[in-house]
Amino acid sequence: MFKKVLIAEDHEIANISVQKTLHDLGIHNTKYVYYCDHALTWIKNAIRDGESYDLLITDIEFEDDDSPQEIKDGLSLIKAVKMVQPDIKVIVLTAKDRSALINEMFRDNQIDGLVRKARRDGQHLREALQTVYQHRTYQSPDSKKFIQEQNSHEFTQFDLHIVKLLYEGISQKEMPEYLQQRDIRPSSLSSIEKRLNLMKDVLGFTKNEQLVAHCKELGFI
Amino acid sequence: MFKKVLIAEDHEIANISVQKTLHDLGIHNTKYVYYCDHALTWIKNAIRDGESYDLLITDIEFEDDDSPQEIKDGLSLIKAVKMVQPDIKVIVLTAKDRSALINEMFRDNQIDGLVRKARRDGQHLREALQTVYQHRTYQSPDSKKFIQEQNSHEFTQFDLHIVKLLYEGISQKEMPEYLQQRDIRPSSLSSIEKRLNLMKDVLGFTKNEQLVAHCKELGFI
């Protein structure tokens, strides 16, 4: 089983449980941190001392607070960690239902395990630890189906820009100007309309209100 | 300190930590359940046996799964529990940022403690336990500010109906018909427009998209 594990999780309550789970599995050499920056520091120091970590268990969403951080979310942390230690195993522990970014990283083998915070998450975490230790990938059952649902519509960067502008209260007729200023193309009103229609069509919506709420709910914007 | 505590929390990881926190505080007579229905059953049985619980610690959001439940969320559970045991203390442990319903119940003294799942939630839970035991109410620091923000606009039942219809993809001109069918008054297009404008004005929005996303985010619809 893993020997040395680092836990990055800002919620104290979740952090305690992960520690306890590891402890019950006989992993005693664990370190827990509440900030991404601290996690990277500890990993770097461990490499320097020739005692690098085997595994990183990290959340995705970290809340901002008074102490400003360089790295503000788990995905950025993973990228940074992989730069300094490409062979480290990574298990992601997240409350988010679905996210295109997580799925992408999972497919790109940046992530070895994916556990969704849900009813049986403790058991799923134990399964993930076992599986990942055997150099296989793991994802909890409930997160699997979301990846499939995900395929309903693949939002492009352009799509997200438009929806974000809508969410910010920009009218459609003002959008071409905004997009041009930010060097985003296409930028014409027609393209915006066409794209909005396509998104609504695919997702079975009739109004922009639904589209914006949907994207907001899924954390795209 | 409390003698007998019931924990209702569907996430295994969170549940473990709460148990551990209680254990560390010297509370050993704890029972944990993953479903609201089970929670109510245990409380009823404890009363029947003359050994009722002192405290209920519960989440708000419970995920649906294969086993269908009568009570599906924490607020309903609290109401049901208070019917059979009005003097039980209640601490709510929730990830939700803000919710008009929670705030209402807190003000109505249905809830004694409110801890938001966040960075220092473990410590906040310990503080809540101490404070509530002394017959005072507690809410974690980060949840306090949300209750204030809340007051920006008091949504009427009518407001919520309109926004809900928007979210369902109903066009404004179809709404009068819908509202009349459900005996909701006023029902004219003018009234709907006027009300939407007022809401947007108060909240500083320019577009319905923002309004719908806002209400969705706060759990009003």
Add this chain to the structure above:
DNA sequence: TACCTCCTTACGGGAACCCGTAAAGGATCG
């Protein structure tokens, strides 16, 4: 009853949005 107030409803002009069609621009390939 007359008068006032508050809320609801009705209506109309103008703006924004929806939708289909057609032209313009770019990329590829023979």
Add this chain to the structure above:
DNA sequence: CGATCCTTTACGGGTTCCCGTAAGGAGGTA
């Protein structure tokens, strides 16, 4: 270089939405 295909843009009409004004109705008071 021209032909073809695809994407982007431009335009026009029809609809919905926005917003101000005015008429109708319910309730309270003299």
